[in-house]
Amino acid sequence: MGKALLKGLLLTLRHFFRKPETIPYPEVKRPVPERFRGRPVLLSGDDGQPLCVACGLCERVCPSLCIAVIPESGEDGVRRLGSYRLDLSRCSFCGFCVEACPVGAIRMGGDYELAVYRKEELIMDAEGLQRETVKRETGPGRG
Numbered sequence: 001m002g003k004a005l006l007k008g009l010l011l012t013l014r015h016f017f018r019k020p021e022t023i024p025y026p027e028v029k030r031p032v033p034e035r036f037r038g039r040p041v042l043l044s045g046d047d048g049q050p051l052c053v054a055c056g057l058c059e060r061v062c063p064s065l066c067i068a069v070i071p072e073s074g075e076d077g078v079r080r081l082g083s084y085r086l087d088l089s090r091c092s093f094c095g096f097c098v099e100a101c102p103v104g105a106i107r108m109g110g111d112y113e114l115a116v117y118r119k120e121e122l123i124m125d126a127e128g129l130q131r132e133t134v135k136r137e138t139g140p141g142r143g
Contacts, residue, residue, distance in 0.1 A: 042129035051105035058097035066090035
């Protein structure tokens with residue numbers, strides 16, 4: 001019994017003198033890893049328009065049924081995105097929509113602070129999905 005107690009005390013002393021690994025969260029935000037699956041982001045081209053070609057593959061592959069893509073055809077007869085809607089309250093952040101997109105118009109962002117007071121604020125359109133609030137950077141929280 002004395003050997004186990006001594007072993008436990010040595011382990012406690014070893015951790016007691018280490019530098020704390022906490023960060024002051026609201027003021028300092030920990031950077032997210034490169035492969036973090038946060039809120040989906042709809043990428044846009046140089047002209048500011050979404051890269052989405054309205055093929056609907058992301059809508060079909062989504063297990064949560066939270067994506068709605070409505071295509072429209074332009075004056076030249078080319079199919080383009082009319083409306084894109086994502087319900088974040090139903091999204092499981094699985095990343096299937098990113099894998100299914102043939103043009104790479106969707107990626108998983110780094111935004112993890114998604115708390116809202118009203119559920120309606122979690123329904124995002126194409127314009128809301130083009131903005132990402134958390135940028136992927138290395139900062140004080142990274143070794």
